[in-house]
Amino acid sequence: MKTYSVGGAVRDELLGLPVVDRDYVVVGATPAEMVAQGFRPVGRDFPVFLHPKTQEEYALARTERKTAPGYHGFVFHASPEVTLEEDLARRDLTINAIAKDAGGALIDPYGGRRDLAARVLRHVSPAFAEDPVRVLRVARFAARFADFVIAPETLELMRQLVKSGEVDHLVAERVWQELAKGLMEARPSRMFESLRQSGALLRILPEVDGLFGVPQRADFHPEVDTGVHTMMVADMSARLGLSLPARFAALTHDLGKGRTPPETLPRHTGHEVVSVAMLRPLCDRLRVPADCHELARLVAQFHGDIHRFEELRPSTMVRVIEQCDGLRRPERFRQVLAACECDYRGRLGFEERPYPQTQSWLQVLEAVRGVDAGAIALAHPAQIPLRIHEARVAAVKGLGLQKVHEQHRQE
DSSP states (O other): OEEEEETHHHHHHHHTOOOOOOEEEEESOOHHHHHHTTOEEOOSSSOEEEOTTTOOEEEEOEEEEEOSSSTTOEEEEEOTTOOHHHHHHTSSBGGGOOEEOTTSOEEOTTOHHHHHHHTEEOBSSGGGGGOTHHHHHHHHHHHHSTTOEEOHHHHHHHHHHHHTTGGGGOOHHHHHHHHHHHHTSSOHHHHHHHHHHHTHHHHHOHHHHTTTTOBOOTTTOTTOBHHHHHHHHHHHHHHTTOOHHHHHHHHHTTGGGGGOOGGGTTOOTTHHHHHHHHHHHHHHHHTOOHHHHHHHHHHHHHHHHHHTGGGOOHHHHHHHHHHTTTTTOHHHHHHHHHHHHHHHHSSTTTTTOOOTHHHHHHHHHHHHHTSOHHHHHHHOTTSHHHHHHHHHHHHHHTTOHHHHHHHHHHO
16 A cells, blocks of 8 residues: 655645645555545545545545546546556646655656646646546646646647537536636636637637627727737736636626627627626526626626716716615625726736726715715605715715816826
């Protein structure tokens, strides 16, 4: 019975990166022997155990055989006879197929260290093309390791998974899981660009794929292409360290531009309404969490108003805050503003520009929150909504918006 550290922990150590989780493979053991040593079984599809003290995962060495389409279409075989090399052979990329024994010696039968040095994402074996999740995983690793390239032969296998229809069998929860992880990486755009190169983006996120090649007004968007803009916005959300809901909102804020009639291009009048309508079926299809869907809806609907702060009347400002539920959920309104900043700065030549709209809107929010709605309700029980709204508008006017606008321009 021998134990080896495997996968991401070994890879990240070799790259000089911090190790978050460690996984282990056990060769030459049975489930009964693991239990006898105090390990707790947790795997449903194959034998995985938690260490009695560290709670780290230990999996018995195993092989796999494709039996049906999709992510779940595999039969796993784990026994004491399965070798470490056989276990490593079933892994996706060579850089994830390196093991380290208890003495610190590396076992690298598939050239993982070579590909780490060359900064290449390369599949271990042709069996890569049996698992559609690997298309998403490779794209996610491209987002994490921005200086790595996908090997041409690996990209071709990714295309085969798309052409064969295997990608269409992916379960929604796993797709979202990988997309969410990719959005939280350093360069989310590389995930979507890799999916687009393989043809998978059209099958998984056709709403985003449809943005590429759609022109915008060059005076507002020097990068012109809506898909390029969307990628710049997604990368800006990572640069600013935003939450997952805000990053998803940044990705989806302009979906409606992909449906603009050709005769009206490069203008996109009313694209906000179309974007909101497109979000629900997308989120339902991928089972996107409610907090991500709701924030994305608000950003899609109101990003134009947020940008045009100086042009709005006090009553419109109050309406935006009320419809964003900013009074009850000010922190979420700040996330809306953060996603809008990404939209503004996610343009060619705008990356380093300030976005003073954020502070201006927060000034207005504080003024509106300062209105004593309870006192107004007691004084005007028959006209509560109207009177509260009027008081909020008066509070915004009391800020001296001319002064706020002047500060806005100076910043």
